[in-house]
Amino acid sequence: MKLKTLIVLSCMLLGGSVFSAAQEVTDATALTDTAAVAAPRPIADLFARDSENDHGHSLTLSWTISPDDGAGQMNVIGYELYRALSPDGEFELRGKFPFGAASYIDVGAKEKESSQYSPDHTDFYYKVRALTSDPEVFTDSEIFGPVQSYGQWFNTGRIPVLVFVIGFLTTTVILIRRARGGADLFVRRLPGIEAVDEAIGRATEMGKPILYVLGLGTAADIATIASYTILGRVAKKVAEYQTGLIVPCYDPVTMTVAQETVKTAYADAGRPDAYSEDMVYFVTQSQFAYVAAVNGTMLRERPATNIYMGKFFAESLILAETGAFAGSIQISGTDEIAQIPFFVVACDYTLIGEELYAASAYLGREPLLLGSLKAQDYAKAAVILLAIIGFLTMNFGLEGFKELFYISN
Amino acid sequence: MKRQLPLALVFIFGIFCIFQYFVPHESSEWIYEFLLAWIYIIGILTLALGIWSLIRVSWDKVQHRRPNWQYALVTLLGLFAMITFGFDYCRSFFSSEGLRNYMFVHFFDYILIPIQATMFSLLAFFIASASYRAFRARSLLASLLLLAALVIMLRFNPYLGFVGEYMEQLATWLLNVPNLAAKRAIIVGVGLGIVATSLKVILGIERNYLGRD
Numbered sequence: 057m058k059l060k061t062l063i064v065l066s067c068m069l070l071g072g073s074v075f076s077a078a079q080e081v082t083d084a085t086a087l088t089d090t091a092a093v094a095a096p097r098p099i100a101d102l103f104a105r106d107s108e109n110d111h112g113h114s115l116t117l118s119w120t121i122s123p124d125d126g127a128g129q130m131n132v133i134g135y136e137l138y139r140a141l142s143p144d145g146e147f148e149l150r151g152k153f154p155f156g157a158a159s160y161i162d163v164g165a166k167e168k169e170s171s172q173y174s175p176d177h178t179d180f181y182y183k184v185r186a187l188t189s190d191p192e193v194f195t196d197s198e199i200f201g202p203v204q205s206y207g208q209w210f211n212t213g214r215i216p217v218l219v220f221v222i223g224f225l226t227t228t229v230i231l232i233r234r235a236r237g238g239a240d241l242f243v244r245r246l247p248g249i250e251a252v253d254e255a256i257g258r259a260t261e262m263g264k265p266i267l268y269v270l271g272l273g274t275a276a277d278i279a280t281i282a283s284y285t286i287l288g289r290v291a292k293k294v295a296e297y298q299t300g301l302i303v304p305c306y307d308p309v310t311m312t313v314a315q316e317t318v319k320t321a322y323a324d325a326g327r328p329d330a331y332s333e334d335m336v337y338f339v340t341q342s343q344f345a346y347v348a349a350v351n352g353t354m355l356r357e358r359p360a361t362n363i364y365m366g367k368f369f370a371e372s373l374i375l376a377e378t379g380a381f382a383g384s385i386q387i388s389g390t391d392e393i394a395q396i397p398f399f400v401v402a403c404d405y406t407l408i409g410e411e412l413y414a415a416s417a418y419l420g421r422e423p424l425l426l427g428s429l430k431a432q433d434y435a436k437a438a439v440i441l442l443a444i445i446g447f448l449t450m451n452f453g454l455e456g457f458k459e460l461f462y463i464s465n
Numbered sequence: 466m467k468r469q470l471p472l473a474l475v476f477i478f479g480i481f482c483i484f485q486y487f488v489p490h491e492s493s494e495w496i497y498e499f500l501l502a503w504i505y506i507i508g509i510l511t512l513a514l515g516i517w518s519l520i521r522v523s524w525d526k527v528q529h530r531r532p533n534w535q536y537a538l539v540t541l542l543g544l545f546a547m548i549t550f551g552f553d554y555c556r557s558f559f560s561s562e563g564l565r566n567y568m569f570v571h572f573f574d575y576i577l578i579p580i581q582a583t584m585f586s587l588l589a590f591f592i593a594s595a596s597y598r599a600f601r602a603r604s605l606l607a608s609l610l611l612l613a614a615l616v617i618m619l620r621f622n623p624y625l626g627f628v629g630e631y632m633e634q635l636a637t638w639l640l641n642v643p644n645l646a647a648k649r650a651i652i653v654g655v656g657l658g659i660v661a662t663s664l665k666v667i668l669g670i671e672r673n674y675l676g677r678d
Contacts, residue, residue: 111491166491176491207490214487221483224660232670275674276504278659281666285673308515309508313674320673337522338515344584345577356533370588377591391655393648401599409651413658416671424670432661439653 093190096124096132104162104182104203109214109464112176112207113166118159119197122186125155136185137162143181143199150182164205176206213464227434232427241426244433248387248405249286249415252363255385256293259360265300266290267359269350269375271366271390272343275309278413279391283365284317285416286389290363291321295330302353303336306346311338347371351378364388364403365412368395376402389415472669479667519544547572613639 100120107114117137125132134154138147139162150162162182164174181201185194235241259266268287273280287303294301303318305311315336322331339349351374354362362379364372365388372388372395379386380402388399389407399406407415414432417425442461449457478500485497519540526537550572553563563569602608620636622629665671 109489111489111494113491207492209488209490211487211489218487221660224657225664228661228664274504274508278662278666281671281674282658282662285671288673305515307508308511308513308518311515311518312511316675317673333518334522334525338518340519342577342581344581348580348584352536370585373591373595374584374588377595391658393651393655396651398595401595410654410658413655413662416662416665416673425665428661428665428670432657435657436654439657 093131093188093193095193096122096186096188096195098122098186098195098197099135099184100197102182102184102197102200104180104200106203106205107161107163109208109211111166112205113174114161114163115180115182115203115205116159116161117182117184117200119184121156121158122195125186131188132186133189134187136187138183138185138196140181141179143201145181147181147183174205177204179204211464213462216461216463224431224435228428228431231430231434232424235423235427235430241430243418243426243429244414246407246411246415246418248389248407248411249418251385251387251405252286252290253293255361255363255387256290256297256299258385259294260297260299262360264360265302265357266294267350267354267357267362267379267384268301268303269362269364269366270303270305270310270314271364271368272306272346272371273310273367274307275313277367279365279367280310282413282416283389284313285419286363286365287314288317288321289419291318292325295322295325295327298327298330301335302357302359304339304346304350304353305336306339306341306343308338308341311336343369343371347374350375354378354382354384358382359384361385361387364390364399365407365415366390368392368399373398373402379403468672468675471675472672476667476669479663483667516544 099122102117102119104115104117106112107116122132132155134152135157136149137151137153137160139150140147151160153160162174165172167173179202181199182203183199184197186197187194231241256266268290270280270283270287273283275281291301301318303314305314315333318336319328319331322328340346353359354375355378359382362375362382362384364375364386368375368388368390369392372390372392376386376388376399386403387405387407388403389412390396390399391409391412393409396406396408400408410432414429417429446457449455481496482500485493523537523540525531526534527541531537547569550566550569551563553566553569596614600607600611600614602611616632616639617636619625620629620632622632625632662671666674
C-alpha cells in the first residue's frame with residue numbers, strides 16, 4: 057500500500073514538474089509576443105555644417121537624441137548616419153555610434169583614389185537612423201541638407217600663436233637694432249660653453265683628440281642646427297691649437313653639413329690644409345650600432361674631451377657613462393628633457409634645454425645674435441608674468457583669461 | 466650667388482612654413498607635403514655620400530694598418546655582406562626580394578638584433594653606476610636629491626606598511642608639483658629657443674650651417 061502511494065505521489069510530482077516547465081515555456085512565448093520591439097521615435101534637430109579650421113572634406117553633425125534613447129521604452133541601442141548626394145538619392149552609411157551619441161564629425165579622405173573620398177563644394181544630404189535590438193525595426197530622421205564642406209584659409213584657433221610670433225619677432229627686431237646701435241646687452245653666463253675653451257686647451261696639452269657627437273637628430277632638427285654653431289666654434293679652436301677632432305655622424309645629411317661647418321672653421325682659423333674629410337664621417341643610422349661605434353672610439357682613442365650637443369635619446373647615458381669611464385672631460389647639451397638628468401649626472405657641464413640655443417649667441421657675441429638671445433629672455437619673463445596672472449585669475453574663478461590661450465589643432 | 470641662393474631659399478620656404486601653420490587649406494597642405502618629400506629625396510642621395518665616407522675611412526685604416534684596423538675590416542665585411550645578400554643578385558636585383566634573402570634575414574635576426582639588444586641592455590648597468598654617483602650626499606642639494614630618489618624608489622615597497630602610503634602620496638606630490646614645474650619651465654625655454662633659432666635661420670642671421678663660399 058505504502059509503495060503504491062509512493063508511486064502515485066512520485067507520478068504527481070513528476071507530472072507537476074513537467075506541467076510547470078511547459079507552463080514557463082508558454083509564458084515566455086507570450087511575453088515575447090507582447091514585448092515585440094516598437095519603432096522608436098526619431099532623433100530631432102539634425103544639423104550639419106562645415107568643420108571649422110580644417111583642410112576641408114569634413115562636416116560636423118549634431119542632433120537631439122531620440123526620446124526613446126535612455127528613456128521611455130529605452131529601446132534605442134544606437135544610431136547610424138547616412139549620406140546622399142540628393143534627398144532622393146541612394147544613402148550610404150557614414151558612421152555607427154552607440155546610444156547617447158548626439159554629434160559626429162564625418163571626415164572623408166582628400167585623395168580621390170580613396171574609397172572614403174569626400175569631395176568639397178558638393179551638396180550632401182544627411183539622415184540619422186535610430187536603431188533597436190531588432191534589425192528590422194528602426195526610425196529615420198528627417199533629411200538635412202544641402203550642406204557642403206570646404207577648406208579654410210585661416211585657422212582662427214591659432215590666433216594666440218600668431219600674436220605670440222608677431223610679438224616675439226617685433227621684440228627681436230627692436231633688440232637687434234638696439235644691439236647694433238651699441239647698447240650694452242647683458243648676457244648671462246653659460247659655464248658649459250665657457251668650459252669649451254678650457255677643454256680644448258686640456259686636449260692640446262694631453263695630445264689627445266676631441267670627440268664631438270651631434271646626436272641622433274637630423275639636419276632639420278633645430279637642436280642639430282644649434283649644435284653646428286658650437287661645432288664651428290670648437291673646430292676653429294681645435295684648428296688654432298692643432299688638436300685632433302673626431303665627429304662620428306648618425307645621419308648622412310648631418311654629416312654633409314658638419315663637414316662644411318668644420319671645413320669653414322679650419323679655413324677661418326687660417327689652417328685649411330689641416331682639414332681632412334675623415335674627421336667628420338658617417339657611421340650608421342642604427343641607434344645602438346652607432347652607440348657601439350662611438351663607445352669603441354672613446355675607449356680606443358681616449359679623447360681628452362667629449363662634447364655631446366644635439367638630440368639624444370636612450371643612448372645618452374651609455375655614451376656619457378662610457379666617456380666618464382674613459383676619463384674624458386664631458387660637456388653636453390640637449391633639449392630632450394628625458395635625457396637631461398642623465399647628462400647632468402655623467403657629464404662635467406651640461407647645457408640645459410634652451411641654453412643649447414643660447415650658446416650660438418653667447419659664442420658669437422654679434423649684435424644680431426645677442427638681440428635674439430635677449431628677446432628669448434624677455435619672452436621668458438613674459439611667460440612667467442602670464443603664469444602668475446593665470447594662477448591668480450584661476451584662483452579667483454576668472455576662467456576667461458585661460459580661454460585667451462586656447463589653441464586648436 | 467653660392468651663398469645668396471641658399472639664404473633666399475631658406476627665407477622663402479621658412480616664411481612659407483610659418484604661414485602654412487596658420488593656413489589649413491588643402492593647397493597649403495599640398496605644398497607643405499611636397500616640400501617634406503624633398504627631405505626624403507635629399508636623405509636618400511646623401512646616404513650614398515655617407516656610405517662612401519664609411520668605406521673611405523675604414524679602407525684607409527685597413528690599407529695603412531692603422532691601430533685597431535681589424536675593426537674597420539669587420540665593418541667593411543659586414544657592410545658588403547649585407548649589401549650583397551640584400552640585393553640578392555640571383556633573383557631580382559631591382560625589387561625588395563633581397564630583404565627576404567635567407568642569409569640577409571639570418572644575419573639581421575641572429576647577429577644584428579642580439580647585438581643591438583645587448584647594447585640597449587647595458588643601459589641598466591649604466592643607470593646603476595650613474596645613480597651611485599648622483600646620489601652621493603656630498604652637499605645639501607645632493608642630499609635632497611638622494612631623499613627624493615629614495616621616496617620615489619621605495620614607494621612601491623610592500624613591506625613598508627602604512628609608511629608606504631605616505632611615501633606614495635609624497636612621491637606623487639614630488640612628481641606632480643616640483644618635478645612637473647621644472648619640466649614645464651624647461652619646455653617653455655626650449656620652445657622659445659626653437660622659435661628664436663628658427664627665426665635666426667629664416668632671417669639669415671644664423672648661417673653657420675651653410676659653410677663657406
